[in-house]
Amino acid sequence: MSETITSRSPLFWLLQRLTGVFLAVFLITHVKVLHWDFNFTTQGLLDFTFVIDRLSGNIAWVIFYFLFIISALFHGLSGLWAIILDFRPSGGVQKTWLAVLWIVGIFTALYGLRTLSAFYKGGVV
Amino acid sequence: MNIFKAIKGTADEVRLNPNVGTWSWFLHRITGLLLLFYLFAHMWVLGSASSGPAAFNQRLQMVQSPLFHFLEVGLILVVFYHMVNGIAIAVMDFADISRKHKAIVTTMVAVFAILAIIALVVMLPRVFGGAHPVPGGQA
Numbered sequence: 001m002s003e004t005i006t007s008r009s010p011l012f013w014l015l016q017r018l019t020g021v022f023l024a025v026f027l028i029t030h031v032k033v034l035h036w037d038f039n040f041t042t043q044g045l046l047d048f049t050f051v052i053d054r055l056s057g058n059i060a061w062v063i064f065y066f067l068f069i070i071s072a073l074f075h076g077l078s079g080l081w082a083i084i085l086d087f088r089p090s091g092g093v094q095k096t097w098l099a100v101l102w103i104v105g106i107f108t109a110l111y112g113l114r115t116l117s118a119f120y121k122g123g124v125v
Numbered sequence: 126m127n128i129f130k131a132i133k134g135t136a137d138e139v140r141l142n143p144n145v146g147t148w149s150w151f152l153h154r155i156t157g158l159l160l161l162f163y164l165f166a167h168m169w170v171l172g173s174a175s176s177g178p179a180a181f182n183q184r185l186q187m188v189q190s191p192l193f194h195f196l197e198v199g200l201i202l203v204v205f206y207h208m209v210n211g212i213a214i215a216v217m218d219f220a221d222i223s224r225k226h227k228a229i230v231t232t233m234v235a236v237f238a239i240l241a242i243i244a245l246v247v248m249l250p251r252v253f254g255g256a257h258p259v260p261g262g263q264a
Contacts, residue, residue, distance in 0.1 A: 017214075017215045017218060017219070020211045020212075020214075020215060021212070021215060023208075024208050024211070024212065027204065027208070036247075045185075045186075045189050046185060046189065047181075047182050047185060048174070048178035048181045048182050048185075049178075051174075051181075069168070072164050073164070076157070076160065076161035076164055077161070079157045079161070080157075080158070080161060083154060083158075087130070087131050087134065108165065108168060111168065111172055112168055112172075114172070114175050115168070115171050115172050115174050115175060117175075118174040118175045119174055
């Protein structure tokens with residue numbers, strides 16, 4: 001029987017706050033660069049050419065978006081973990097959830113990195 | 126843990142303790158779950174870039190209809206709520222001013238209202254106006 005915990009660790013609490021503040025900055029930048037100026041205000045549609053015009057070949061954007069992705073995944077999955085713990089599942093159920101959340105998070109982060117690499121290379125696959 | 130018990134427990138919390146803090150907690154939770162779902166959906170749409178420009182444009186076109194433009198208005202309101210309420214939570218946690226909770230919530234609601242009006246003014250015309258293609262683009 002594994003030990004049952006009732007709340008997230010203090011480290012997770014702190015990281016939830018920090019990633020939350022980062023996300024506000026990342027998200028405002030993201031919406032401004034890829035959506036607001038063109039897409040929202042002029043009613044244009046987005047396509048591949050538009051995205052690589054802005055992002056391709058610039059490693060700074062790859063780093064920016066990778067940090068964005070891992071912050072968002074951590075923040076979202078750790079938020080879900082807090083919700084799960086609120087319902088006091090048993091120790092075994094907690095362990096399973098935690099493992100699933102980590103696997104989903106790592107898999108999705110790698111999937112995002114693969115997408116970023118496609119944009120970085122400008123669609124040459 | 127079953128999902129119905131979880132929903133009932135959350136509803137009871139709001140029903141039995143219906144003050145402003147409970148509502149801000151409840152909405153933060155619901156908007157957070159919606160945003161987590163959206164994050165996966167968004168990354169799935171963009172993931173088609175790995176199969177080349179044509180696949181990307183095709184999948185992106187699926188989500189650039191008036192219906193999705195309408196849903197995006199809802200999305201940005203959900204984002205703004207979660208962002209403003211989240212900043213309020215961080216401020217209360219770090220600045221040790223939780224005694225001023227009602228003033229913080231009032232400020233938060235005002236900021237949210239301003240952002241929501243801007244978003245509606247900028248984004249609603251797109252839902253009804255009909256989008257045009259990117260000049261020189263493929264969509």
